[in-house]
Amino acid sequence: MKRPASLAELPSSFDLVIVGGGASGLGAAVDAAERGHTVLLVEQADFAKGTSSRSTKLVHGGVRYLKQGNVSLVLEALRERGLMCRNAPHLVHSLPFVIPNYHWWEGPFYGIGMKVYDGLAGKLGLEPSRYLNREDVIDLLPNIEQQDLTGGIIYHDGQFDDSRLAINLAQTAEELGAVLMNYTRCCGVLKEGPHVSGVRLRDEESGEEREIQARAVINATGVFADEVRRMDDAQAKTMLSPSQGIHFVLPREFLPGETAIMIPKTDDGRVLFAVPWHGRVVVGTTDTPVEEASLEPRALEEEIAFIFTQITRYLTRDPTPADVLSVYAGLRPLIKADASSTAALSRDHLISVSDSGLITLAGGKWTTYRKMAEDVIDHAEMIGALEHHHCGTHDLTIHGAGASQEEAASHLHYYGSDAVGVRALIQENPSLGEPLHPKLEFLRAEVVWHARHEMARTVEDVLARRTRALLLDARASMEAAPTVAHLLAVELGRDAAWEARQIKAYVQLAEGYLLPPSH
Numbered sequence: 001m002k003r004p005a006s007l008a009e010l011p012s013s014f015d016l017v018i019v020g021g022g023a024s025g026l027g028a029a030v031d032a033a034e035r036g037h038t039v040l041l042v043e044q045a046d047f048a049k050g051t052s053s054r055s056t057k058l059v060h061g062g063v064r065y066l067k068q069g070n071v072s073l074v075l076e077a078l079r080e081r082g083l084m085c086r087n088a089p090h091l092v093h094s095l096p097f098v099i100p101n102y103h104w105w106e107g108p109f110y111g112i113g114m115k116v117y118d119g120l121a122g123k124l125g126l127e128p129s130r131y132l133n134r135e136d137v138i139d140l141l142p143n144i145e146q147q148d149l150t151g152g153i154i155y156h157d158g159q160f161d162d163s164r165l166a167i168n169l170a171q172t173a174e175e176l177g178a179v180l181m182n183y184t185r186c187c188g189v190l191k192e193g194p195h196v197s198g199v200r201l202r203d204e205e206s207g208e209e210r211e212i213q214a215r216a217v218i219n220a221t222g223v224f225a226d227e228v229r230r231m232d233d234a235q236a237k238t239m240l241s242p243s244q245g246i247h248f249v250l251p252r253e254f255l256p257g258e259t260a261i262m263i264p265k266t267d268d269g270r271v272l273f274a275v276p277w278h279g280r281v282v283v284g285t286t287d288t289p290v291e292e293a294s295l296e297p298r299a300l301e302e303e304i305a306f307i308f309t310q311i312t313r314y315l316t317r318d319p320t321p322a323d324v325l326s327v328y329a330g331l332r333p334l335i336k337a338d339a340s341s342t343a344a345l346s347r348d349h350l351i352s353v354s355d356s357g358l359i360t361l362a363g364g365k366w367t368t369y370r371k372m373a374e375d376v377i378d379h380a381e382m383i384g385a386l387e388h389h390h391c392g393t394h395d396l397t398i399h400g401a402g403a404s405q406e407e408a409a410s411h412l413h414y415y416g417s418d419a420v421g422v423r424a425l426i427q428e429n430p431s432l433g434e435p436l437h438p439k440l441e442f443l444r445a446e447v448v449w450h451a452r453h454e455m456a457r458t459v460e461d462v463l464a465r466r467t468r469a470l471l472l473d474a475r476a477s478m479e480a481a482p483t484v485a486h487l488l489a490v491e492l493g494r495d496a497a498w499e500a501r502q503i504k505a506y507v508q509l510a511e512g513y514l515l516p517p518s519h
Contacts, residue, residue: 001170001171001174001180001453001454001455002452002453002455003180003181003182003455003457004179004181006203006206006208007181007184007201007203007208007209007210008208008210010040010179010181010210010212011038011179012212012213013198013212013213013214014038014039014040014179014212014213014214014215015032015037015038015039015214015215015216015384015386016028016032016037016038016039016040016214016215016216016217016218016377016380016384016386017039017040017041017042017198017199017212017214017216017217017218018032018039018040018041018042018217018218018220019041019042019186019199019217019218019219019220019221019228020041020043020218020219020220020221020222020224021041021042021043021046021047021048021049021166021170021180021182022043022047022048022049022050022051022052022166022220022221022222023048023051023052023162023165023166023169023364023366023369024220024222024349024361024364024369024372024373024376025041025043025218025220025221025361026041026047026048026166026169026170026173026369027169027369027370027372027373027393028041028218028220028361028372028373028376028377028380029041029169029170029173029178029180030169030172030173030176030178030373030393030396031370031373031374031376031377031391031393032178032373032377032380033173033176033177033178034176034391034392034393034396035377035381035389035390035391035392036177036389037377037381037386037389038177039173039177039178039179040178040179040180040181040212040214041170041173041178041179041180041181042180042181042184042185042186042199042201043180043181043182043183043184044183044184044185044186044204044221045182045183045295046182046183046457046458046460046461046465047163047166047167047170047180047182047455047465048162048163048166048167048465049295049465050222050223050224050295050330050331051222051223051330051331051332051333052162052163052166052222052366053162053163053166053330053464053465054162054245054247054328054329054330054331055162055330055366056245056247056273056275056282056284056285057159057160057161057162057275057277057282058095058157058158058159058160058273058275058367059081059084059085059092059157059158059159059160059366059367060077060081060157060158060367061074061075061077061078061081061117061120061121061157061367062074062077062365062367063113063114063117063262063264063271071120073348074117074120075120076368076371077365077367077368078117078120078121078122078124078125079121079122079124080367080368080369080370080371081121081124081157081158081367082121082123082124082125082126083124083370083394083395084158084160084367084370085124085126085158086124086395087395087396087397087398087401088160088165088168088397088398088400088401089401090400090401090402090413090414090415090416090417091160091161091164091165091168091398091400091414091416092158092159092160092165093158093159093160094126094127094156094157094158094159095156095157095158095159095258095259095260095275095276096127096140096154096155096156096258096259096260097154097155097156097157097259097260097261097262097273098132098137098140098141098144098152098153098154098259098260098261098262099114099152099153099154099155099262099263099264100137100141100144100145100149100152100261100263100314101149101150101151101152101153102148102149102150103148103150104150106150107131107150107151107152107153110153110264111129111131111153114129114153114155115129117129117155118155126156126157126158127156129153129154129155129156130153130154131151131152131153132151132152132153132154133151134146134149134150134151136151136152136154137149137151137152140154140257140259141255141257141259141261142256142257143253143254143255143256143315143316143317144261144314144315144316145313145314145315145316146316154259158367159260159275159277160366161277161278161414161468162366163464163465163466163468164414164466164468165366165398166465167454167465167466168398168399168400168416169398169399170454170455171399171400171453171454172396172398172399175399180455181203182455182457183203183204183205183457184201184202184203184204185201185202185204186199186200186201186228186231187200187201187202187209187231188200188231189217189228189231189232189358190211190213191356194355194356195356195357196214196216196217196232196354196356196357196358197213197214198211198212198213198214198217199211199212199214199217200212205457214384215384215385215386216357216359216380216381216383216384216386217357217358217359218359218360218361218376218380219358219359219360219361220360220361220376222331222333223240223242223293223331223332223333224293225239225240225333225360225361225362226238226239226240227293228358228360229352229354229358229360232354232356232358233354233355233356233358236354238336239335239336239350239352239360239362240333240334240335240336240362241289241334241335241336242289242290242292242293242331242332242333242334243287243288243289243290243331243332243334244286244287244288244289244290244297244300244303244329244330244331244332245284245285245286245287245288245329245330245331245332246284246285246286246299246300246303246304246307246327246328246329246330247282247283247284247285247307247327247328247329247330248282248283248284248307248311248319248324248326248327249280249281249282249283249324249325249326249327249328249471249472249473250280250281250283250319250323250324250325251280251281251323251325252276252279252280252281253317254274254281254315254317254319254323255274255275255276255281257276258276259276260273260274260275260276261273261274261275261314263310263314266306266310267306267309267310268286268287268306270285270286270287272284272285272307272310272311273285274311274314278411278468278472279441279472280325280472280473283307283311283319284307286303286306286307288300288302288303290331293331294331296509296512297329297330297331298329298512299327299328299329301516303329304327304515304516321515324515325472325473325474325475326470326471326472326473326474326513326514327513327514327515328470328471328513333362333363333364334363335348335350335362335363348363348364349361349362349363349364349368349372349375350362350363351375351376351379353379353383357383359376359379359380359383361376370393370394373393374391374393377391378391399416399418400415400416400417400418401416401417402416402417411441411442415449418449418453421449421453422443422445422446422449423445425445425448425449426443426445429445431444432444432445432448433445436467436469436480436483436484437469437476437477437479437480437483438476439473439476440467440469440472440473440476440477440480442467442469442480444483444487446462446466446467447462447466447483447484447487447488447491448487448491450462450466450467451487451488451491451492452491454466456488457492458488458502458505458506459481459484459485459488459502459503459505459506460505460506460509462484462488463477463480463481463484463506463510464509470510470513471513474510474511474513474514475510475514477510478506478507478510478511481502481503481506481507481510482499482503485499485502485503485506486499488502489502
């Protein structure tokens with residue numbers, strides 16, 4: 001997958017232009033290209049730069065939605081969870097979760113709920129839930145708080161790497177014929193009479209601008225969807241109410257083993273997870289209304305305090321601020337509703353078509369990205385008067401599926417079938433087999449691969465999303481930045497001044513992933 005050298009290289013028109021390179025936009029690009037339509041996807045920053053790289057790393061039906069009675073959403077999500085496990089097995093896998101019980105009634109209460117959850121998954125289910133006694137829970141979760149522990153429930157849900165899946169979706173879309181450009185901003189909507197007829201784009205690297213015609217335009221910009229809607233209609237009413245969620249990343253000793261903790265009710269009514277991931281533990285999340293969307297949201301003091309308060313109730317060895325390797329924040333593009341709490345706003349996706357024909361895909365979550373894409377491309381075919389084709393993504397293999405057994409024990413298994421290519425680079429140049437940093441498992445060869453085959457353009461692209469170094473150990477990633485900058489400069493033909501600017505920009509960004517000094 002290579003970035004077009006300039007906007008001038010692109011055709012003057014496409015069947016569909018998709019604005020936004022997160023989960024929903026990339027899914028739509030895959031779906032549309034698989035149906036045979038010509039597709040251009042543009043992203044103002046990097047693929048999955050926003051919400052789609054900042055999740056809890058779970059592919060799940062949503063136990064909380066079942067409690068709320070939203071059975072249809074749970075059914076859809078469980079079905080999509082099964083399809084993701086089948087179509088991208090190198091990135092999506094089953095993970096056991098334990099709900100610890102501290103009151104006698106919790107076992108039957110949560111046990112019945114999880115049996116319903118199992119049943120809704122049907123043939124695409126993972127493993128059945130079951131009751132655990134006190135000793136079983138301690139064996140699986142050695143650091144669990146043992147005072148008053150009576151037992152627990154174990155169930156299975158999905159886990160994945162969000163931004164790695166985003167890259168593989170981009171590669172899949174390109175292989176199907178789509179054209180994709182990161183660092184390309186939509187700065188205007190074109191019209192013929194009253195109808196949307198295309199977009200005006202600006203290449204953020206070169207400053208080049210160009211107008212592209214389209215039969216239909218899809219706004220899949222997540223928390224920024226209202227901004228694009230107002231390019232079409234300056235009076236468009238606000239559709240979204242963003243909510244912020246933060247996560248801590250801790251060393252693995254706080255949750256040894258391969259089992260996650262699900263805390264079914266926190267002080268604000270949300271569930272809380274502690275999840276093993278890439279040799280670390282991800283703990284989250286919060287639900288805090290925010291006024292404005294940002295590409296780099298920051299954890300708030302009250303959110304940090306909330307996570308510490310909640311998780312320390314369930315661990316015998318409590319984490320301290322010094323233990324936190326990284327803290328990251330993401331914004332949920334929740335659909336506006338008459339509710340006082342963002343926890344009650346809709347996680348369902350919504351497709352809105354303006355009077356002029358701009359199609360906006362809003363809401364949703366990673367688990368249902370494929371179904372969201374199917375729905376929006378069905379709409380786009382009608383709006384753009386395109387020939388209707390049946391959606392074929394139910395059993396479409398995602399790029400990278402089919403990893404060799406040899407890679408199963410290596411972190412390179414996240415590359416799936418591409419791991420062979422990464423290893424070939426090391427065979428050609430053994431120095432590329434050296435790690436980027438003693439505290440990180442990532443290799444220099446991966447940076448070269450990212451530049452050549454995954455459209456990485458900056459140090460941040462590599463350390464934040466192609467690898468997950470920024471989330472796994474923010475300080476170590478800062479120390480690895482000079483090595484990454486030099487490798488990228490060689491691959492992209494940049495000079496020493498570019499390297500210096502990249503290092504400075506990355507370090508400044510990564511400092512925001514460290515806990516504030518007050519902690």
